[in-house]
Amino acid sequence: MRSSNLILFAFSLALITLSSCNDEEPTTTSSYTVPAIYAFQNVDYSGQTQRLNHLEEMMTYVEDGIESKTPLNAQTLKYMFENKDQNGGGMFSFSSSKMLSDKCFAPHISKIEDYFNRIESISDSQTIASNGVAGYSETVSGSVRLYDENGMELSEFIEKGIMGAVFYYQATGVYLETEKMNADNENVIEGEGTAMQHHWDEAYGYLGVGLRFPQKVDDARYWGVYCNRRNDLLGSNEALSEAFRRGRAAINVGLLEDRDAAISDVRTQWELVAAATIIHYLNEAIDNIGDDHIRNHVLSEGYVFIEGLFYNPEKIISNTEIDEILAKIGTNFYEVNTQDLQSARDQISTIYGLDNIKSAF
Amino acid sequence: MMFRSALFFILGSAMLVASSGCTDNTPDQPSGSTFEREDMLRETAQNVIIPAYSSFKADLGQLSSDFAQFESSPSQSNFEVLRNSFLQAYQSWQPCSPIEIGPAAEQSLRFSVNTFPLDTAQVNSNLSTGWDNLYSAQNNDAKGLPALDYLLFISDDFNLFTQDSRIQYFKDNLDLVTEKLDIVYNAWNNGYAEEFAVNSGTDVGSSLGLMVNELNFDFELIKNAKVAIPLGLKTLGVAQPETVEALYSDASKDLLIQNLKGVKNLFVAGEGTGIDDYLDNLGAKYGSENLSNAIIARFESCEAKAASLGPSLKSQIENKPSEVEALHSELQNLVVLLKTDMPSQLGVQITYQDNDGD
Numbered sequence: 001m002r003s004s005n006l007i008l009f010a011f012s013l014a015l016i017t018l019s020s021c022n023d024e025e026p027t028t029t030s031s032y033t034v035p036a037i038y039a040f041q042n043v044d045y046s047g048q049t050q051r052l053n054h055l056e057e058m059m060t061y062v063e064d065g066i067e068s069k070t071p072l073n074a075q076t077l078k079y080m081f082e083n084k085d086q087n088g089g090g091m092f093s094f095s096s097s098k099m100l101s102d103k104c105f106a107p108h109i110s111k112i113e114d115y116f117n118r119i120e121s122i123s124d125s126q127t128i129a130s131n132g133v134a135g136y137s138e139t140v141s142g143s144v145r146l147y148d149e150n151g152m153e154l155s156e157f158i159e160k161g162i163m164g165a166v167f168y169y170q171a172t173g174v175y176l177e178t179e180k181m182n183a184d185n186e187n188v189i190e191g192e193g194t195a196m197q198h199h200w201d202e203a204y205g206y207l208g209v210g211l212r213f214p215q216k217v218d219d220a221r222y223w224g225v226y227c228n229r230r231n232d233l234l235g236s237n238e239a240l241s242e243a244f245r246r247g248r249a250a251i252n253v254g255l256l257e258d259r260d261a262a263i264s265d266v267r268t269q270w271e272l273v274a275a276a277t278i279i280h281y282l283n284e285a286i287d288n289i290g291d292d293h294i295r296n297h298v299l300s301e302g303y304v305f306i307e308g309l310f311y312n313p314e315k316i317i318s319n320t321e322i323d324e325i326l327a328k329i330g331t332n333f334y335e336v337n338t339q340d341l342q343s344a345r346d347q348i349s350t351i352y353g354l355d356n357i358k359s360a361f
Numbered sequence: 362m363m364f365r366s367a368l369f370f371i372l373g374s375a376m377l378v379a380s381s382g383c384t385d386n387t388p389d390q391p392s393g394s395t396f397e398r399e400d401m402l403r404e405t406a407q408n409v410i411i412p413a414y415s416s417f418k419a420d421l422g423q424l425s426s427d428f429a430q431f432e433s434s435p436s437q438s439n440f441e442v443l444r445n446s447f448l449q450a451y452q453s454w455q456p457c458s459p460i461e462i463g464p465a466a467e468q469s470l471r472f473s474v475n476t477f478p479l480d481t482a483q484v485n486s487n488l489s490t491g492w493d494n495l496y497s498a499q500n501n502d503a504k505g506l507p508a509l510d511y512l513l514f515i516s517d518d519f520n521l522f523t524q525d526s527r528i529q530y531f532k533d534n535l536d537l538v539t540e541k542l543d544i545v546y547n548a549w550n551n552g553y554a555e556e557f558a559v560n561s562g563t564d565v566g567s568s569l570g571l572m573v574n575e576l577n578f579d580f581e582l583i584k585n586a587k588v589a590i591p592l593g594l595k596t597l598g599v600a601q602p603e604t605v606e607a608l609y610s611d612a613s614k615d616l617l618i619q620n621l622k623g624v625k626n627l628f629v630a631g632e633g634t635g636i637d638d639y640l641d642n643l644g645a646k647y648g649s650e651n652l653s654n655a656i657i658a659r660f661e662s663c664e665a666k667a668a669s670l671g672p673s674l675k676s677q678i679e680n681k682p683s684e685v686e687a688l689h690s691e692l693q694n695l696v697v698l699l700k701t702d703m704p705s706q707l708g709v710q711i712t713y714q715d716n717d718g719d
């Protein structure tokens with residue numbers, strides 16, 4: 001109640017001030033149209049693309065190592081994460097001033113680095129992975145994965161961990177937050193637009209889709225891939241990208257209330273993609289409960305996606321619920337049971353209103 | 362969260378509309394004829410800026426001689442003397458922090474002297490494998506006073522400080538800070554003070570413009586780097602108490618207070634004619650009271666809130682963050698006056714943006 005009074009006060013303040021400048025024509029706000037794709041002037045999210053490329057090359061290093069059972073090096077991963085010498089300590093195929101580490105949710109940097117240490121420490125294992133034993137797991141079809149003694153696949157923890165702590169956090173928790181959104185929206189920098197437009201585009205860049213999304217989906221990466229995978233059931237491609245386009249269009253004409261509505265929609269739609277993806281992985285785990293190789297893999301993905309829900313400042317789920325769901329899964333993926341996984345899945349589907357389609361993901 | 366940002370946005374846009382709608386009507390020098398900005402600048406330089414640098418310089422000199430004393434006869438008691446004079450110098454740095462103008466800006470003084478939190482991994486790697494150049498990018502956050510803080514306070518036993526290359530690292534960092542400060546100090550005493558005074562416009566690049574910008578920038582550093590980040594306000598509520606200033610000596614609280622006093626002193630020009638008097642001359646009001654008084658009152662309230670915290674900012678954040686949150690709110694309230702009301706009354710533009718890169 002008090003807050004709404006404040007808002008009214010702010011409005012009347014604006015009115016009073018406006019009327020005191022009566023020799024000025026009042027600025028007319030034009031309406032705007034939301035384009036079907038991200039077709040705006042002065043869009044540049046190359047910094048985000050470079051970071052996506054960093055993660056991609058990190059994961060190539062990790063996956064190639066696992067595929068060939070070659071020991072991995074934590075320092076190498078750290079250099080790539082920090083983009084040492086602007087080329088990931090010599091590991092990147094391209095040079096860039098950007099880095100993943102300085103955009104990572106700061107309190108969780110040590111957690112990510114701990115994944116690097118843990119994957120190094122188990123990657124020279126000569127034993128086959130099993131409950132209590134870290135090692136490689138290989139199927140007849142040639143799929144090789146590396147699990148720790150609890151069945152956690154650290155390569156997934158690294159990849160999805162960074163998708164959460166950098167991409168999702170930066171987009172929903174930083175670029176769309178008050179501080180970045182209070183930026184200047186008048187001074188246009190060629191190629192980048194205003195500071196506010198640029199921040200908005202940077203948030204979009206972390207989604208990992210191109211300018212022609214959702215018409216063009218085959219170049220989607222990271223979150224873009226998951227958005228596209230959930231599209232059949234959620235209509236997420238249009239829902240999420242429309243919110244981004246609508247917000248950018250509103251910024252272009254200075255309609256900041258519309259922009260704020262779009263911020264909420266981006267956050268909600270993005271979170272729904274994450275939630276539906278978690279349900280998908282939990283379903284996979286339930287369906288493959290007796291297959292260590294598959295179950296541990298999908299649970300690893302699902303587990304880190306659940307942790308990642310945390311980073312959205314306007315999230316639907318609460319921190320307590322996140323902890324409850326993680327506790328249902330537990331920290332030994334060899335010892336999970338169908339009932340607990342179903343309970344974890346059902347809690348999520350209820351929170352997000354996806355009960356009626358929870359089995360379809 | 363969202364509601365708050367909506368509120369900020371509305372307030373913000375109300376102000377934006379207000380300022381953009383009226384700029385054309387505002388004379389360049391509103392009733393400035395009866396007020397000599399040049400005198401204000403001259404007094405600010407003489408009463409605040411040069412004394413701040415002088416006293417930091419003197420304390421660095423003391424630190425240096427206490428260090429020499431320790432080096433020639435290492436003992437626990439000489440170590441304690443050295444520690445104390447370091448803390449004194451760290452305190453007297455604080456009022457220099459907001460003066461990142463002219464020579465200090467050219468030297469990136471604040472950045473060289475007090476970038477924190479310290480990258481201890483980098484410091485330790487320097488200590489074990491050596492360092493060529495403290496100015497290289499990898500040492501950006503491994504140098505200056507935070508490095509000295511680490512070397513002197515990581516252990517209470519003076520023996521550790523004498524080991525490896527710690528003495529040399531201390532010396533190199535103290536030299537770096539001293540050299541930088543000397544350049545800035547000499548420039549102010551050899552002509553820049555006058556240059557500062559006669560650059561008396563209100564446009565971008567004028568002394569008043571620079572001072573208002575840097576005063577704000579430094580105040581926002583207090584709010585963000587010294588309070589909000591350790592509190593976890595930038596990290597979805599996850600506190601990071603280890604990011605406080607002066608983590609090892611645990612002197613964060615006192616430094617914060619000295620910094621606040623320093624910013625306020627720059628605003629009032631000590632006993633002289635300052636921005637506060639200029640605002641009064643312009644008839645700047647905040648509600649029914651003078652804007653200058655409103656600003657000073659909030660400075661005092663920020664100081665009082667900071668003073669009421671326990672001796673260790675870090676433990677306070679860990680154990681009783683609500684009081685630090687109250688300090689943050691008060692800092693936030695003052696930002697509005699300093700960054701919006703004051704510049705618009707002065708006809709000065711805030712030109713800095715947070716540029717943490719993309």
